[in-house]
Amino acid sequence: MAKDMAVRDLIRSDLSALWDANKGLLAVIRKELADHLSGKRFVILALLVVVACLAALYVAGSTIRSSVGQDKLEFVFLRLFTTSGSSLPFSFISFVSFLGPLVGLTMGFDAINGERDRGTLSRILSQPIYRDALINGKFLAGVAVLSIMIFGLGFLVAGFGLLMIGVPPTVEEVFRILAYLALSVIYISFWLALAMLFSILFRETSTSALASIAAWLLFAIFVGLLAGMIANGIYPVTDSSNIQQALANTRLYQTLSRLSPTTLYDEATLTLLNPTVRTLGPVLAQQAWGAIKGPLSLGQSLLLIWPHLVGLVAATLICFAVAYIVFMRQEIRA
């Protein structure tokens, strides 16, 4: 009997301890959400992204309208997101792919060293919360803000698009758009986690900002260039090269460039929003032989990009895990 009571007390004290710890986490999340949503930084970025994406939408809408009747009308709604025009060579998805990282980086680059700078870090951590409540709270609040922003933006564009072209989306298109938006949240979360890692590794906010930008340029631009150079160096392709050489070149190029989350994201996006994409690598004639023409179903498209998805989630988690471990071991004093 007494033992039962003791066990119950133990469980209760464990539960209340858990609750207390989460109270701290919730307080951090609430504070960070308020900070992000009311901060000037976020407003400026959100405006930038909204304007860019609406411009892309306008161009896409007019391009689609002018080409009605020439193209087949399959998946018109998805094309709102993927079409660019002559006046603006960027589509909605390329804007998100390009500016999205900037949003994540801006939200995270001073997450921890900013607190250190202001002298708030030791004050906050001397409150009865676990140390990880701070970093978890910051990351979760960041992801929440990103989700609000991306889904808000997606629905905004979808709504305007509906008004412009007057063709309602099919159920499959809706699911594809939702999957695309979720993918974008994961992708930008990667940049958020990376920026937070930099904010822990570097004491100066200016250093972590610079490191973030460098990483962004590296992954968005230079990995592709470098992959091409390496592939051409190892498997040079000339007019007289045989097919094996050309294939090896392409494969190596693709493998190397897929080290960059940007490549993973772009390929996954393309597959999700363009159901006619059947494969992401080179296709030989004998592989295409006997294939039934037509778009892929959503399930098949997801299957095709599953490795990409897993890769992106893994990259995000690795960044966050490293940030977490380093932060937990770091000295608090400035």
Place this chain on the structure above:
Amino acid sequence: MTTGTKYLVETVNLTKKYGDLTAVDNLNLEVEKGTIFGLLGPNGAGKTTTILMILGLTEPTSGKALVADHDATRNPLVVKSMVGYLPDNVGFYQELTGRENLFYTAALNGLDKDEAEKRITEALERVNLLEAADRRVGEYSRGMRQRLGIADVLLKDPQLIILDEPTLGIDPEGVRELLDLIKSLARDDNKTVLISSHLLHQVQDICDKVGIFVDGKLIASGTIDELAEQIFKGQPLRLEIKADPDEEALIELCKGINTVQDVKRQGDLLVLSCERDIRQELVKCLAEKGYNLLHLHLKGFTLDDIYRRYFQKE
């Protein structure tokens, strides 16, 4: 929770090493409940490191720090809920008001809204910051920020208050107010206060006990009188005098007084070394010979002197 010892803070062979550098070396510190303890020492002596270990924010290399018998490393949440810490160079979120900053602290402490509001108003009133409570912290002066820091500590209703260099960079009037406030916390609210500082004369008045901290070691600890006795035992006392007329005969006269070993001239003062306190005899003697005594000071009983003496020994 009752505790077995009368000490609220106890460190047992507390040691912290950073590579080859020993920041805190086998520290055994005891702070009694309801007292003000001054942790004194030069910059870089390991004061802040010690405080962080007491709070459980830094893991000791060996030894342990106990707050009310709770190990700070194993039970950081319990310890942190009992201890209010005002860091050296405390910071707040500039874009939030003072009150909003305190609300965040209250939320982190798990206080519900009504309780938080009540405690925040009380704390702000105590530090005399109620009028400025709804201004952004970015507009606060350094003294105001420090007082907000005290309010931030008070709203937790802690048993132990740790203040790291609380008087640094504040004007004299602000320092006086702050020290009065700290004193009233210990006397009226029965809080235990641990102050770290290198500004000795400021802390001297309010501390019940002090510990002198050099290179990670506590080289002396006790009340100021005890320290003075320890350090000046067997050493000659030093008396500063100034008398009119100031002439060579005066020096000879002083040398003639019982137990005076040496007389030196320092600026316009004469410094007498003697074995015991001869002030009474000296005054009488000078008066008899027709000298007017202008200045008389027995050296060696201020914390500054004790402190300096420790460094000379090192």
